[in-house]
Amino acid sequence: MPDFTLRTAEEADAPAMLALYAPYVTDTTVSSEYEPPSLSEFVGRMRTYGEKLPWLVCTYGDEVVGYGYASPHRRRAAYQWSCETSIYVARDFHRRGIAGALYNALFELLAMQGYYNIFVGITSPNETSMKFHKAMGFVISGAYQDSMYKFGKWRDVLWMAKSLRPHEGEPQPTVPFPALRESPVVSRVLRQAGQHIRG
Template identity: 45%
Template sequence: MFRVRDATPDDASACAAIYAPYVAGTTVSFEEEPPGPEEMAHRIAASQAEHAWLVAEDADGVLGYAYAGTFRSRAAYRHTCEVSVYVDADRRGRGVGRALYTALLDRMTGLGMRLAVGGATMPNEASERLHRALGFEVVGTFRDVGFKQDRWCDVRWFQKRLV
């Protein structure tokens, strides 16, 4: 059993550890150097200032996290947020990502967001399944938009109306 709660600065190390394998060993993230705990604490604080950063935890610790941020800086986009979720590789497939995203989307709705968007590097069947299961629709694919691990990568974009 796990619970979802707001992240605190004390969660920065666990979030950094969950994220590092995605950065170092996959094209899921386009970052090329995993951020450390100090940078992750900064990201948690920045996300919570206007949106939210949530973690799922059980008795053994943090299982994953989800956050929302600004989609674009122009004022007209202020009711749209970009969302992401990362789950520890050993804990995937147990409903953690779904629980995190559901709680995050509920929070964003409560904050007055009208639309949530998320991007996923392709191929990524797990992310695609999660987005579709939660009511996101595919709105397009940017072809060859990122270069990582010696190859060009596509990013598929999803959106979900919140209100």
């Protein structure tokens, strides 16, 4: 039987990641996009965000069955210690602990980099996602009311937040993820997080 593995994403994973993501665009309100991005656009996002922040995949044997990544929360300087996270899991692999494992790895890696805050936007209603994020330590921080229009309806976007460290003193510059990517500590974080996935 194949094993589940967490590792850092490579550009070669992009087609499989995009195929996993596309149904979230076309069939759900989880994504605010109307059409799935092209492969070149998706790779461009990986390159742009990956200059500073981690992209992770979960594989089952050779198959990509989930991925998660962080992106900037805002572009201006004062927001540089905050980021947003997104997790996507293949439908046939829900309820295996993959999303939780990806999040736990991201939490530890982002804390290592020096980030303070993670934000996530959840299109309402989505009670399952809200409960999951609460279980992962997120708290409700606000909502953008009637801010998203998809599938013929205006929708609220609920924002939830998780603090990675105490907000004390002056923050130090964050460390770009590529500077840590090959370190044994990152390998340990991914290995330990992956151990909680249920086969």
